[in-house]
Amino acid sequence: MKEGAQLTQAETGKRYDVFHADCPAREMVDHVTSRWGVWVLISLRNNDLRFYELRDSIQGISEKMLTQTLRALVQDGLIWREVEPTTPPKVTYGLSEFGQEVSEPLTDLFDRITQRLPPRSAG
Amino acid sequence: MKEGAQLTQAETGKRYDVFHADCPAREMVDHVTSRWGVWVLISLRNNDLRFYELRDSIQGISEKMLTQTLRALVQDGLIWREVEPTTPPKVTYGLSEFGQEVSEPLTDLFDRITQRLPPRSAG
DNA sequence: CAGGATCCTATCCGATACTG
């Protein structure tokens, strides 16, 4: 058997033998933690959103990057995409079950950082 | 007061009003979820590591990027750096308390993805 | 061993224009 399979943290307690380059999880994690992927996934945690809602929600994202990010995440099976062929068209995105699984630790990460960060309102 | 302060997920249940561009957490999250930052943080979860151990641990990373990533994470207060001025020098890195806080959800994310991913050994 | 400095390339990504 070709090695290169990835081990979970639980299995690797011993030393530092993780992160082979050909690990399939590498690519997936890279998508999830991509510059905009993080925010798309977190945005969709509360509710499904339409394209323009996502755009407005995530300040600074361009339509191009939103499109690209959404496409990648849909391909990865993390979010679904529903098209209502009305005029004008209406496209809605939401988390798949897997997407919810994944967005949980992401939200957790986000919350831990914001909580730790500046007591900005203290000033 | 200038708005733009970030709200935690818990507070925003209502709609999609998160992710202002000037949110301080944005930058921090971007560092943490950077291409290599993720793997450095996860690598250090089990034990402190020396420079070359990190390099060997994270397949595909160049020394340049490892250096850059480490420097950024040290500046953010996520990891510490200890230099023993021997010959040759010996530099060790490890997670700060904050770094441990942050690497937890990251490891969680990683584990969820690897568990979900291909039953590669099924073939 | 643990980097710094330099060069150079790939890609990211925003701006713009166009489509159904």
Place this chain on the structure above:
DNA sequence: CAGTATCGGATAGGATCCTG
């Protein structure tokens, strides 16, 4: 509204050489 296609600047990041 929700994209696609194209162009060009900015940046990420690899390769190589050099230092304490």
